Amino acid sequence: MPVTDTKTALLNSAEHAARTLGFDGFSYADLAEDVGIRKASIHHHFPSKAKLSVALMQRYYETFNTVCSEITANNASGGAQLTHLIDQYRMGSDDGKRLCLCVSFSACRDSLPQDVVDQISLFRAMVVKWMTGAFENGRKDGSISGVTDPKLEAISTMSLLEGAQLAARSEESPELFDTALTLLHLRISA
């Protein structure tokens, strides 16, 4: 049996393409060539590209939610939690060559089904809620300085992370991501 089943291979290929070229930037023909089947066969797994986009976002939500839980479980201080989330965003960009699925899908939201638009909202809400907790922890344990409103910090940081990823990829400069996050990093002591 193969290392990954066809359906998973298609999801992997589609996610990579969506994050590199945008959801409008790849076709079933591209996936077919990448995975090694004919494009008509893809419709057996994902009847339409719209349903593929739903499956992609669903999987992304669950994966990211799990990562957040693991960070919380393995890091006591708010500062350490936030640092690991930033690392996640940096790594997720693959050296500035790709965007996270949330940014990529947000940019072309008008060509996505309403289901996905709703999922994007849920994703952002999930991450903001998690980050609000991290900033609260950081305020209590002193590992993040200057925190007065954890929720506002989380909403700002969400935009900062997404904007930094967009800029870094646009400039083909992974370092730009870290530069944009330097001032936040300087507030973290543990």
Added chain:
Amino acid sequence: MPVTDTKTALLNSAEHAARTLGFDGFSYADLAEDVGIRKASIHHHFPSKAKLSVALMQRYYETFNTVCSEITANNASGGAQLTHLIDQYRMGSDDGKRLCLCVSFSACRDSLPQDVVDQISLFRAMVVKWMTGAFENGRKDGSISGVTDPKLEAISTMSLLEGAQLAARSEESPELFDTALTLLHLRISA
């Protein structure tokens, strides 16, 4: 004679479409219907869609550069200058329905000609340079608090502005833009 010539009307229509649907999200047929000519006629003004994208970005750069100069000329304090730039980004999003051209083009950079990718870099560099000046002014005149490194502030704020615009449009919530910028606003006193 018409209020706007055909070429300008095409640029206006294309910019609106690109910022709403992305550069891959509109076609010459859409422009033709919007402007009221046949799609073949568009090729007389813009031989290819790639050249149209160059013209769009060129015009955007010049317009925005002019706006920045006007803000500098009309506002003495760094805080006032920065506030006006933030206003510009908020207004440019048309109540959260559109992205600025830089964000929109950055998201689909892989389907744009190299000329435009280079222009996007120049645009970001121009705005970051301008904002660095505003933060320097704000540090000197005390109108922006807590500024230690004006350039890092400018780079961060650029990402914050673009990320906030992306999030606000994604959520169809213009208020989200201001929420993401609240903490920065609180640092501005004049």
Added chain:
DNA sequence: GTCTATATTCAGATAGAC
């Protein structure tokens, strides 16, 4: 400068055999 007509390519999707 705008038109009609057309070329070419490629997209997402379906039917039905194996």
Added chain:
DNA sequence: GTCTATCTGAATATAGAC
């Protein structure tokens, strides 16, 4: 589950008349 074959629509682009 995968294939071949095909449909339909839409995209960018070109040629040449007016």
